[in-house]
Amino acid sequence: MTALRWAGMLHGLDHSVELSQHYGGTICDLLVALRAEKSAEAVLQFHKRHPSKHSFLVLNGQDIYGEGLRSATVVDAMRAADRLITFQPLAAEHIPAEFQPKLRTIYQSAERTSCQPRPDPDSFLVSVVGHLRADKDPLRTAFAARRLPKASRIRVMQAGDCEAADLLEQARAEAMANPR
The missing domain is CATH 3.40.50 (Rossmann fold)
Structure with missing residues (x-):
């Protein structure tokens, strides 16, 4: 990319x-x-x-x-x-x-999209940007989010690609099991 x-x-x-x-x-x-x-x-x-x-x-x-x-x-x-x-x-x-x-x-950045979604007032979105690779410990944020109190408004969004089928399956399973 x-x-x-x-x-x-x-x-x-x-x-x-x-x-x-x-x-x-x-x-x-x-x-x-x-x-x-x-x-x-x-x-x-x-x-x-x-x-x-x-x-x-x-x-x-x-x-x-x-x-x-x-x-x-x-x-x-x-x-x-x-x-x-x-x-x-x-x-x-x-x-x-x-x-x-x-x-x-060189500071890389993303271009601003024309569609700006409205923020969800009931949550605080944390974005984790990067391809899922084992050497990056990509699910660490999701695992940490499990330890947050139930009253926490934090939601985690992962943005990036994944080439390893086993890691992709782990990420999908985590997304289904983890309410954040």
Whole structure:
């Protein structure tokens, strides 16, 4: 989704954009590589073939809080990239000092919809936004909501996709069993 969103914005600014899962040697003015663990090799290849061209390496949560920063290939790609990008400022606390000068945070946001639902005066809606993945402990908010007093007005809404069938089934079962 991030790649498609960014491609749309860059197209809107009259830039030519090519989306690819792998770097095949194309000469371009800028390489934007999403997800460091998956695209570190692309950054290294691009830098080797076109040392005068620029590259941005986008570090997502899995890169920062998972194994990404412990990978020698990822660290080499971070050195090769001209700019490192994160999506939230606290990620900077986990990035080694040598990379801080090239680190920037881009705050992503959603576009406002034309349909604005009326808030339910009898509830307080808590939104959990993110894809359901086991490494994110996606049902933690729902489990915590079970411990709220019956008089609490909190309702939990999860927004995001789920590719793991077992996790999707767990989420559906939780939605049916949990009144929040």
